[in-house]
Amino acid sequence: MVGGGPGSFIGKIHTKSAQLDSQIELVCGAFDVDPANSKLQGKEYYLDPSRAYDTFQEMISKEKDLPEGRRMDFLSITTPNHVHFEPARLALENGFHVVSDKPLTNNTEDARKLVRLVEETGLVFAVTHAYTGYPMVKEAKEIIRSGRLGKIRKVVSEYPQGWLSTPLENTGHMQASWRLDPAMSGKSNCMGDIGTHALNLCEYITGLKVTQVCADISIMVEGRKLDDDGNVLVRFDNAARGIIYASQISAGEENGLKIRVYGEKGGLEWIQVEPNTLIVKWLDKPIEHIRPGNPWCSDLAKYNTRFPAGHPEGLIEAFGNIYRNVATCIQHRLEGKEPPAEALDFPTVYDGLRGMQFIDSVIASAESENKWTKFLE
Ligand code: NAD
Numbered sequence: 001m002v003g004g005g006p007g008s009f010i011g012k013i014h015t016k017s018a019q020l021d022s023q024i025e026l027v028c029g030a031f032d033v034d035p036a037n038s039k040l041q042g043k044e045y046y047l048d049p050s051r052a053y054d055t056f057q058e059m060i061s062k063e064k065d066l067p068e069g070r071r072m073d074f075l076s077i078t079t080p081n082h083v084h085f086e087p088a089r090l091a092l093e094n095g096f097h098v099v100s101d102k103p104l105t106n107n108t109e110d111a112r113k114l115v116r117l118v119e120e121t122g123l124v125f126a127v128t129h130a131y132t133g134y135p136m137v138k139e140a141k142e143i144i145r146s147g148r149l150g151k152i153r154k155v156v157s158e159y160p161q162g163w164l165s166t167p168l169e170n171t172g173h174m175q176a177s178w179r180l181d182p183a184m185s186g187k188s189n190c191m192g193d194i195g196t197h198a199l200n201l202c203e204y205i206t207g208l209k210v211t212q213v214c215a216d217i218s219i220m221v222e223g224r225k226l227d228d229d230g231n232v233l234v235r236f237d238n239a240a241r242g243i244i245y246a247s248q249i250s251a252g253e254e255n256g257l258k259i260r261v262y263g264e265k266g267g268l269e270w271i272q273v274e275p276n277t278l279i280v281k282w283l284d285k286p287i288e289h290i291r292p293g294n295p296w297c298s299d300l301a302k303y304n305t306r307f308p309a310g311h312p313e314g315l316i317e318a319f320g321n322i323y324r325n326v327a328t329c330i331q332h333r334l335e336g337k338e339p340p341a342e343a344l345d346f347p348t349v350y351d352g353l354r355g356m357q358f359i360d361s362v363i364a365s366a367e368s369e370n371k372w373t374k375f376l377e
């Protein structure tokens with residue numbers, strides 16, 4: 001792992017969820033920008049001290065020299081956005097598979113380079129848009145794919161948070177500080193940080209692609225260089241219309257990712273803080289509440305459910321589904337076999353690239369007088 005040092009956020013979720021199914025073991029890390037903290041973190045994980053490295057460059061070079069079977073099989077990248085590309089590039093060039101957090105990089109040119117490297121090396125590359133790992137998100141995808149809602153006409157994918165309602169970045173807050181710094185975050189804060197999740201969720205569930213955007217991006221807290229709120233009207237490739245919005249100044253909101261999709265015959269609704277319930281609405285019959293672990297769930301939802309009905313699953317399990325699928329793919333590769341189709345169901349480098357293109361498109365639209373802007377592929 002790179003990142004995930006003391007006091008960090010998402011690296012800790014990665015280590016727990018990766019090891020959930022006992023297919024993955026944490027064997028080494030360059031956990032922190034400060035080498036002393038990397039050592040401390042390694043000690044906390046009871047790692048061999050020689051494998052808590054000072055830098056990711058040292059880690060990749062030394063791991064490569066270890067015998068097969070002892071060296072790491074893949075690298076998890078859980079650092080701020082400006083430290084995604086370099087470890088990913090080095091890992092791929094040295095034959096290691098990659099699981100990277102989003103946004104894929106902090107600029108689209110680097111994202112394209114990673115796509116090329118993945119295509120050249122054939123290595124596994126997952127991007128942790130982990131909300132698509134929830135069983136009820138899979139169920140929503142399968143309901144739409146089966147045609148039960150009819151042709152999709154409208155999609156609302158919203159991601160309100162309230163934690164940046166005040167200038168938290170000026171207080172030394174670790175996660176806020178780098179997110180509001182263009183040198184580390186990239187050209188967007190809010191749209192890159194959580195707007196990309198809202199895009200990925202709606203494209204995954206509906207199977208549709210955004211083709212045009214009309215965006216209004218704002219800085220609501222004075223003194224910031226990057227957006228903290230944004231509203232985007234979108235058009236999809238089947239002519240459906242939609243709204244994607246992301247906000248970090250929606251005071252009082254926690255992590256309110258929510259999606260609503262409406263077709264000709266019915267609609268569905270899923271909200272991240274209640275992930276085990278999918279609400280399906282019909283024109284001609286009562287609302288249904290679908291929960292995981294039941295026999296009427298789709299095979300895809302069942303494959304991604306660990307517990308019997310009524311035993312709630314959460315974020316660790318959703319992340320764990322990405323890691324379980326990655327582990328299955330790598331295992332098959334090591335054995336010279338093709339992975340089963342269900343194991344290929346995780347966000348890839350192409351989803352990461354779309355996230356970067358979404359950021360570009362939204363910013364281009366926000367800056368243009370025309371407003372409606374073609375999705376920049
Ligand atoms: P954080 O600030 O909490 O942690 C970042 C960690 O990376 C720290 O331990 C820091 O010391 C380490 N680091 C920085 N530079 C390093 C380097 N050169 N070598 C080794 N370690 C280094 O950040 P966070 O909030 O956990 O976010 C990390 C990434 O995860 C971001 O890209 C963010 O967008 C993404 N993220 C994704 C999700 C999700 O749901 N998938 C949620 C939160 C954050």
